[in-house]
Structure formats: structure tokens, C-alpha cells
Amino acid sequence: MxxxxxxxxxxxxxxxxxxxxxxxxxxxxxxxxxxxxxxxxxxxxxxxxxxxxxxxxxxxxxxxxxxxxxxxxxxxxxxxxxxxxIYQESSIFKMRSALLFEERQIQNIIKESNARIVTVNREFFVIEKSGRKEEIDMLSRELSVFGIMQYTRSGRIxxxxxxxxxxxxxxxxxxxx
CATH class of the missing domain: 3.30.70.260 (ACT domain)
Known part of the structure; x- marks a missing residue:
């Protein structure tokens, strides 16, 4: 056991x-x-x-x-x-900018997960999500379908x-x- x-x-x-x-x-x-x-x-x-x-x-x-x-x-x-x-973890995802305009679903995913876009330029945009591990894992799975350029997460606070x-x-x- x-x-x-x-x-x-x-x-x-x-x-x-x-x-x-x-x-x-x-x-x-x-x-x-x-x-x-x-x-x-x-x-x-x-x-x-x-x-x-x-x-x-x-x-x-x-x-x-x-x-x-x-x-x-x-x-x-x-x-x-x-x-x-009471804990939180923080994560950031770097995605290709074209996805913001080509994939309507991306904006819905961001909104529904209470994530936020912290920067946008021609090549990429960056999403920040703080929350419980499970919430971040779920967002990661949903975004991975579209191809994540870079991803990192903090340790627990x-x-x-x-x-x-x-x-x-x-x-x-x-x-x-």
C-alpha cells in the first residue's frame, strides 16, 4: 500500500x-x-x-x-x-501570432481559462495563466493542439x-x- x-x-x-x-x-x-x-x-x-x-x-x-x-x-x-x-502556480505560453487571427477557438480558450494575453507582436503572442496545477495542465493540453512555441511554469507559491x-x-x- x-x-x-x-x-x-x-x-x-x-x-x-x-x-x-x-x-x-x-x-x-x-x-x-x-x-x-x-x-x-x-x-x-x-x-x-x-x-x-x-x-x-x-x-x-x-x-x-x-x-x-x-x-x-x-x-x-x-x-x-x-x-x-492556498496555493497558485504561474505559467506562460508563447504562441504564433497568426493563430490569434486564424483560430477563433484560441481566443475562447484564453477567455474560458481566465488566462490573459500579456504581449502581442508580429511573430508571437504570450499568454499568462495563474491558478491550480490542474487548470494550467488543462490549458496546456488545449493549446498544444495549436502548437506551443515555448512554455514554462513556476514552482508552487x-x-x-x-x-x-x-x-x-x-x-x-x-x-x-
Whole structure:
């Protein structure tokens, strides 16, 4: 039986060089595939927030959190199920401009998926879509029929549904760090 479920891991860290390698090594050593990874500023000055999506058992995620928190620069790490968070991903698609005029359906697809056109020129146009993974996957399937020139998507970005008082917790952890 497979007890693996998808977890979103938040890691709050000092902003140090080489940290990405050490964080990814923790997952790599345990043969855990990282589905998505994002690093950004957090609500606290000089503290970075890493958002990592992985699929594994709760027992294993707890061990990973322990390993992550042993890293000198890691202030605090948390894991959440999809029910605990509000998340978005972002994607952009580059398409041939001629499609906008030749294929009426393209405009309908863009409208129905709540995507938006961010740039248009003679050769190509670019569509941006933010939303849940499934929504982006669906738009990608619909557009691929017409030929996508380039496509990229961001890692997951997320916040918790509950208050979590992260700023207070981190400030305290940072002071004792």
C-alpha cells in the first residue's frame, strides 16, 4: 500500500550561498523527487522562504523536516497538506501570432481559462495563466493542439489557511538561532 501524499514544505532560512545544494541534497540522498521548488523573500526582512512540493509518507516528511532544521541557515521548516494551504502556480505560453487571427477557438480558450494575453507582436503572442496545477495542465493540453512555441511554469507559491503567526514564531526562532 502506498501511504504517500503530496506535501508542501515551507523552509524559512537566512539568505546564504550554497543553500539550494544542501537543501536539495537532503531530498536527493533519500531518493525523493522534488515536484516543484520556489525560493522568494518572506514577510520577514532578510529571511527567505522556500516552497517545496514532494510526495511521500508523513513518517518520512517528519524526518526530512528534522534534517532540514539541522542546517545552520534554516530557521524553521513546516509541512502542510493541500487542505491546509492556498496555493497558485504561474505559467506562460508563447504562441504564433497568426493563430490569434486564424483560430477563433484560441481566443475562447484564453477567455474560458481566465488566462490573459500579456504581449502581442508580429511573430508571437504570450499568454499568462495563474491558478491550480490542474487548470494550467488543462490549458496546456488545449493549446498544444495549436502548437506551443515555448512554455514554462513556476514552482508552487503558497500560504497557510490558518493564521500560523509565522512572523512571531520566526522572530523568536531567529533570536535564539
Amino acid at each position: 502506498n501511504d504517500n501524499i503530496q506535501y508542501t514544505v515551507f523552509i524559512y532560512t537566512e539568505n546564504n550561498i550554497g543553500l539550494l545544494n544542501r537543501i536539495s541534497a537532503i531530498f536527493q540522498r533519500r531518493h525523493i523527487n522534488i515536484e516543484s521548488i520556489n525560493s522568494s523573500a518572506s514577510e520577514i526582512e532578510n529571511v527567505s522562504k522556500w516552497t517545496i512540493v514532494v510526495e511521500l509518507s508523513e513518517e518520512r516528511i517528519k524526518k526530512i523536516i528534522g534534517q532540514l532544521e539541522k542546517q545552520v541557515e534554516v530557521i524553521k521548516a513546516f509541512y502542510h497538506t493541500e487542505d491546509d494551504i 503558497a500560504v497557510t489557511k490558518d493564521e500560523m503567526r509565522i512572523s512571531t514564531m520566526l522572530r523568536e526562532a531567529f533570536l535564539h538561532h
